[in-house]
Amino acid sequence: MSSGPAQCPMRESNIGGGGTRNRDWWPNDLRTNILRQNTSVTNPFGKDFDYAAAFKSLDYDGLKKDLHNLMTDSQEWWPADFGHYGGLFIRMAWHSAGTYRVSDGRGGGGGGQQRFAPLNSWPDNVSLDKARRLLWPIKQKYGNKISWSDLILLTGNVALESMGVKTFGFAGGRADTWEADESVYWGGETTWLGNDVRYAQGHAGPTGEPGQGVVDGDQHKTDAKDIHTRDLEEPLAAAHMGLIYVNPEGPDGIPDPVASGRDIRTTFGRMAMNDEETVALIAGGHAFGKTHGAASADNVGKEPADAPLEQQGFGWHNKHASGKGPDTITSGLEVIWTSTPTKWSNKYLEYLFKYEWELTKSPAGANQWVAKTNDEIIPDAYDSNKKHKPRMLTSDLALRFDPAYEKVSRRFLENPEELHDAFSRAWFKLLHRDMGPRSRWIGPEIPSEVLIWEDPVPARSGPSIDDRDVSDLKQKILATNLKPEELITTSWAAASSFRGSDKRGGANGARIRLEPQKKWKVNNPQQLTQVLGALEKIQSDFNGSGSGKKVSLADLIVLAGTAAVEKAAGIPVGFTPGRTDATQEQTDAQSFEHLEPIVDSFRNYGKGTSRVRSEQFLIDKAQLLNLSTPEMVALVGGLRVLNANWDGSSHGVFTQRPGSLTNDFFVNLLDMNTAWKATGPDQELYEGTDRKTGQKKWTATRHDLVLGSHAELRAVAEVYGQSDNEEKFKKDFAAAWTKVMNLDRFDLTAAQDPA
Numbered sequence: 001m002s003s004g005p006a007q008c009p010m011r012e013s014n015i016g017g018g019g020t021r022n023r024d025w026w027p028n029d030l031r032t033n034i035l036r037q038n039t040s041v042t043n044p045f046g047k048d049f050d051y052a053a054a055f056k057s058l059d060y061d062g063l064k065k066d067l068h069n070l071m072t073d074s075q076e077w078w079p080a081d082f083g084h085y086g087g088l089f090i091r092m093a094w095h096s097a098g099t100y101r102v103s104d105g106r107g108g109g110g111g112g113q114q115r116f117a118p119l120n121s122w123p124d125n126v127s128l129d130k131a132r133r134l135l136w137p138i139k140q141k142y143g144n145k146i147s148w149s150d151l152i153l154l155t156g157n158v159a160l161e162s163m164g165v166k167t168f169g170f171a172g173g174r175a176d177t178w179e180a181d182e183s184v185y186w187g188g189e190t191t192w193l194g195n196d197v198r199y200a201q202g203h204a205g206p207t208g209e210p211g212q213g214v215v216d217g218d219q220h221k222t223d224a225k226d227i228h229t230r231d232l233e234e235p236l237a238a239a240h241m242g243l244i245y246v247n248p249e250g251p252d253g254i255p256d257p258v259a260s261g262r263d264i265r266t267t268f269g270r271m272a273m274n275d276e277e278t279v280a281l282i283a284g285g286h287a288f289g290k291t292h293g294a295a296s297a298d299n300v301g302k303e304p305a306d307a308p309l310e311q312q313g314f315g316w317h318n319k320h321a322s323g324k325g326p327d328t329i330t331s332g333l334e335v336i337w338t339s340t341p342t343k344w345s346n347k348y349l350e351y352l353f354k355y356e357w358e359l360t361k362s363p364a365g366a367n368q369w370v371a372k373t374n375d376e377i378i379p380d381a382y383d384s385n386k387k388h389k390p391r392m393l394t395s396d397l398a399l400r401f402d403p404a405y406e407k408v409s410r411r412f413l414e415n416p417e418e419l420h421d422a423f424s425r426a427w428f429k430l431l432h433r434d435m436g437p438r439s440r441w442i443g444p445e446i447p448s449e450v451l452i453w454e455d456p457v458p459a460r461s462g463p464s465i466d467d468r469d470v471s472d473l474k475q476k477i478l479a480t481n482l483k484p485e486e487l488i489t490t491s492w493a494a495a496s497s498f499r500g501s502d503k504r505g506g507a508n509g510a511r512i513r514l515e516p517q518k519k520w521k522v523n524n525p526q527q528l529t530q531v532l533g534a535l536e537k538i539q540s541d542f543n544g545s546g547s548g549k550k551v552s553l554a555d556l557i558v559l560a561g562t563a564a565v566e567k568a569a570g571i572p573v574g575f576t577p578g579r580t581d582a583t584q585e586q587t588d589a590q591s592f593e594h595l596e597p598i599v600d601s602f603r604n605y606g607k608g609t610s611r612v613r614s615e616q617f618l619i620d621k622a623q624l625l626n627l628s629t630p631e632m633v634a635l636v637g638g639l640r641v642l643n644a645n646w647d648g649s650s651h652g653v654f655t656q657r658p659g660s661l662t663n664d665f666f667v668n669l670l671d672m673n674t675a676w677k678a679t680g681p682d683q684e685l686y687e688g689t690d691r692k693t694g695q696k697k698w699t700a701t702r703h704d705l706v707l708g709s710h711a712e713l714r715a716v717a718e719v720y721g722q723s724d725n726e727e728k729f730k731k732d733f734a735a736a737w738t739k740v741m742n743l744d745r746f747d748l749t750a751a752q753d754p755a
């Protein structure tokens with residue numbers, strides 16, 4: 001045996017995160033890591049950096065001017081097609097924002113996630129590593145005043161403007177994140193461009209990786225090949241693992257424009273775009289630039305996440321000829337849509353309808369279409385002596401051969417100004433959809449027109465209620481014949497509709513009294529009507545009292561639960577007035593349906609599916625509520641002893657004094673005298689009996705018992721179950737409660753999203 005330093009296993013494999021990990025040993029273990037993302041530890045600015053303030057001091061005009069100049073400042077290391085980077089930068093911005101999905105609000109351009117794996121290495125993001133690197137000198141120059149997230153999207157906007165689009169506006173305010181967002185379920189496939197899991201039967205739902213489900217993902221694999229009938233798994237918005245939307249060659253590479261239309265409708269619909277917005281985006285986007293498929297993909301090296309060190313973050317090294325410019329390989333398709341690829345026009349639609357199309361192959365062997373014509377009207381990106389015939393992708397032909405898209409496309413063809421307007425609006429929505437209300441938008445280019453997808457709430461007017469009013473109102477609320485738990489569940493229902501992903505929902509606006517929230521089963525509509533009726537009476541008495549002050553129903557809804565918690569806890573619980581009430585007209589009921597919880601572990605509502613266990617829903621919801629593990633544990637335990645189950649059931653109400661905020665939930669959960677067993681084969685409900693007498697003591701759900709079974713959650717439960725920590729528990733619960741009530745209070749700095 002030879003000896004020497006290279007032989008020492010201790011030195012080589014046991015450092016820097018080497019070796020097997022819990023995830024390798026126990027792939028089904030509940031993962032709580034998504035509750036500790038984006039802490040001040042990973043953020044080089046720490047927790048005190050105020051990005052909004054930094055952005056306000058930005059030389060915005062100077063930045064835009066530099067970006068305009070960048071468009072035509074072709075670099076030798078990555079030359080600009082047609083001498084203009086516009087197409088590349090539009091695609092960069094589109095792929096950054098286009099990961100958004102409305103069902104859980106995750107993905108999207110906020111946070112600059114395109115810088116991190118997996119997105120920086122997705123097969124659909126080939127060459128965008130170059131686009132971002134072209135931006136580095138500008139990012140370096142303007143520094144902290146512009147986040148990567150804002151810069152990537154603003155660059156797409158400036159690209160459009162530099163090529164003749166009148167954009168709808170731009171708002172900054174997206175702070176960067178510093179690590180990959182692990183909360184997003186991108187699908188269960190383990191191969192790039194695979195799609196066997198997402199088109200299988202059933203729905204995964206949040207964090208529904210196959211390895212996480214009760215039932216193994218493989219059991220759900222069915223024949224996903226019927227491209228005319230298959231259903232895409234929720235909440236996904238892409239037809240393949242690693243694509244932003246659909247396969248450009250057609251579903252699963254089959255060049256069928258009608259079936260492609262079906263995939264486009266599903267995926268763009270999941271991004272909250274209707275048919276008109278979808279046609280506008282594709283027809284408008286493909287007015288510019290070109291696709292890249294100079295030669296076979298065999299020439300292309302590893303993606304950035306797996307590329308050699310010396311490439312310094314670049315991936316997809318291309319060994320075909322020069323590997324850049326005319327030799328670029330990105331998608332493997334080779335299409336230039338219009339004769340003016342660096343200038344806005346309606347020519348994409350003109351050609352789409354003017355020509356008949358013939359299936360052909362790109363030099364890389366991919367399916368694409370060429371016009372049946374002798375017209376060689378399309379310029380070459382690098383050789384001014386060369387001309388080409390018009391070409392299209394299968395997904396482009398969908399805009400003509402899908403009957404509903406065809407109608408919209410023809411209208412835009414005949415009314416180019418309508419396309420321009422629809423494109424600018426849809427593009428603005430695409431870039432800003434996950435930013436939350438306009439109170440978070442900053443910069444000089446915010447459009448004055450208020451859009452329904454902003455979920456607008458009216459501005460505050462008149463004098464605000466003061467501490468004495470708050471205390472009087474609390475007394476009035478507690479003097480009604482409503483039960484404390486009815487007040488608590490109502491506040492919770494309103495406030496916990498918030499999701500940190502796209503900052504929608506929350507108590508502000510009092511939308512819980514409007515369609516569709518007032519009808520959600522989880523909100524117990526009958527009880528809700530009674531509570532709201534009583535609160536409305538208090539509101540009208542107060543507002544009619546002649547003091548000139550007005551209280552909103554939204555404030556009263558939050559105050560109601562807060563007053564009840566305060567009484568149950570015996571300690572003060574924070575409350576800050578200032579909410580206003582939205583109208584039904586200001587509320588896109590259909591879009592709000594995406595906020596309806598299928599499961600809310602905090603209210604013991606709902607249960608797991610065949611692929612997602614109940615407790616995964618708990619983690620998922622806690623993450624959407626920006627909660628840490630201790631906050632989540634405190635809230636579940638506290639809500640149980642406050643008797644706040646959605647249907648009044650006693651599952652998890654481990655106390656003889658329901659209604660008092662005590663640490664009884666934890667004490668009894670951790671009591672070794674209780675033995676637990678499932679009452680049914682689905683393992684959703686459990687019975688706790690006295691070990692000695694066999695007498696039934698408690699019933700519980702998985703939402704309850706996971707706090708005792710999962711090691712990390714149990715560790716926190718033990719803290720709250722200790723004899724010296726009841727006061728701590730009360731305080732922690734009150735703080736977490738107030739945090740949830742204020743999640744949508746972007747006017748209060750403490751409520752700002754950590755990201």
Ligand code: HEM
Pocket residue numbers: 081086087088089090091094127245246247248264281282284285286288289290291292293329330331332333393395
């Ligand atoms: C390029 C597909 C929607 C803007 C491309 C490429 C493909 C593609 C395959 C070529 C990438 C390359 O090889 O360089 C699709 C599909 C879409 C879609 C399947 C949806 C069905 C959009 C939208 C926009 C857009 C909504 C913008 C609003 C662009 C631009 C380029 C491009 C500007 C040119 C990039 C360049 O010049 O480097 N698209 N796209 N696309 N796409 Fe799309």
